[in-house]
Amino acid sequence: MNSWGKVMKVLVMGHSAGQIGGVSNFLRMMQEKAGARHQIDLFTVGPRDTESGALARSLRLLSDYFAFIGFAKKDYDLIHVNPSLDKRSFVRTLVFLLICIMFRKKSVVFFRGWDWDAFRFFFVKSNPVGKIARWILSNSAGFIVLAPSFKTELSRFFPTHRIDVLTTMFDGKYMPVSNFKFYDSPRMLFMSRFIDSKGGIAAIDAYVEIAKVYPDATLVMAGDGPKRVDWENYAVSLGQAAHGVNFVGYVKAETKLAALSDANIFLMPTSHPEGMPNALMEAMGAGLIPVVTEAGGTFDAIKHGELGYMLSEPSAKEMLHAVTSIMSNPTGSTEMSKALRLHAWENFESNAVTSRVINIYEEIVFAG
Template sequence: MKILINTPKLDKLGGVSNHYTGLKKYWRNNVVYNQIGRRFYFPGFFLLPFDIIFFIIKLLMFRPELVVLNPSLNQKAYFRDSIYLKVSKLLQFKVVVFFHGWDKQFEKKITKKSFIKSYGVSDSIIILAKEFKNKIRHWGYNNPIFLTTTKVDDKLLKGFTYSPINNKLKVIFFARITYTKGVYIAMDVFNEFQKLHPKATLDIIGDGPELKKAINYASSKEIKNIVFHGQINGENLKQILSQSNINLFPTNHGEGMPTTILESMAFGHVIITKLVGGLKDFFKNNQMGWAINSDNKDLFLLRLMELAQNTALIDKIGKLNYKYAKDNFYASKVASKLESIFEEISANK
């Protein structure tokens, strides 16, 4: 089966790029990536006409049995990918639309009429959370909708077996460094926690537009035991994750299924986050950690204090998360499930 998948530039920071980079080596079918959007230092809107022409050429030369589009539900991607959908259907190709991120504010602007006009002709839709499925049904979409997840790269976990980090409080913030991802809340919470537990550490992993500001903020607040690693991958990332045990992620971003949470679970971390996107469909509060639906920093601090006073709880949660991630989120399994969905869509008349 031949499948053409539109992706952002694969070395670009972000969940969609990370997702398809990690899945690439596990496809069984003939899968070709078509990179679109911002690259070569040119903005995406400037490249869009050229991307569409190249997309049409690929469609006509490759003749895929299925086209996979990968927008997030935000203004730019929503309207951009509606063009790719219309072009594909005009040329009589089957298309599945895979929505990743989900902007709640943009969601409010969508009407039943506008959604069906933009995406009603897609043969199927894939989403990362049941609440997204319910919203799409509310907008009047009647074709099949499939639920899937993001992934953890098997290679990242190669050789790793969970074991507790005894009597250490090793916290990470692991995400793109933006205001909405919660990096400042995380630093403020850790700053108060560190005053009570001076041996605790915070590793901030990720790059992004707020990185320099975040570094300056930590310096101005004189936060101790904090290290900014920037964007790291491979063995460097594995080393940090394998030596950590708590993921503090107070995000307000329009998350679909935050991959970094799944990666943290695979390394046996306790998760302290907000109940966003697809996390709502599997996250067991008080068993996998805590989902706090508030920006109240004291509530996040309270959970860190609870773990500091009960390190056996860190081990208990760590074992559960490690096993759950291994059973559900490895890239080889996610790729296999996605291909089953693709094959089912392609087989439908």
């Protein structure tokens, strides 16, 4: 039970449990951690493993809409929507929110990805799509964003008290217990979905330059996705120059623990419209020192020189400079690792974040 003395039913929209990625991990942990307090159900949206082609995607989307209407008729107290603010997918999310309005369901919108061009299109520029989007969103009971800068911009259009800033989260039981491990050479980890905008090629190129300075350096490429074969072939094409690059596939639970335990530096040269990447939270929680580009919420997570290193561009030269700074200062890097780990456990560990999300639910349902 909770401080309100009531149990609520929440429908959370997200990809199927079999899909890899930060949103799926977040939803899994929400169900695990919040199940004792409330009923949290999952409504599956998005691509299925079996679908192929534009026609199959269109039919699946129509099927999702009709299935969602059926769920909207049920006695859910709140519907939690997890859109990414981008031009391609956000319009599809607006239809689900319109269905919520039709059936008078309270909704909370958790922006998982944030593209500034899309924000300007839907919120700043004067166009019919933007006006419709803002009207639909104005009917939502609350918003959750992953960075203070997102809240600042969104509050230009919606009441500030309806906007909460949260983070994604990591599961503490799969975190190594040690802090920064000072090896003679950097042991780097790239952990992400393998799509172009995540920067896998940039990470491999950076490894090549770093290995010229640190011949025993290693780079573990953890993850999976449509670009995996291309990236593996690219590394092979570099020959001996990429001898320390190792592709290990998608990691979870114990295999993720092993990947985090064996690394001391986290590379994330992303250009993706990130919210607050789960992998970054996990790396910080494990005490790895992140070397990342400014994309979405990473700007708010990283304090350059104090809590990781922020790249001005995802270039091999920039990453080499950051890695050299880390490796040349073992005392400072050890202290940074401790600070990263403490900050992450206080702010991003699943128990803490889940409690904050549930508190938002309760305020909307019981106090709103």
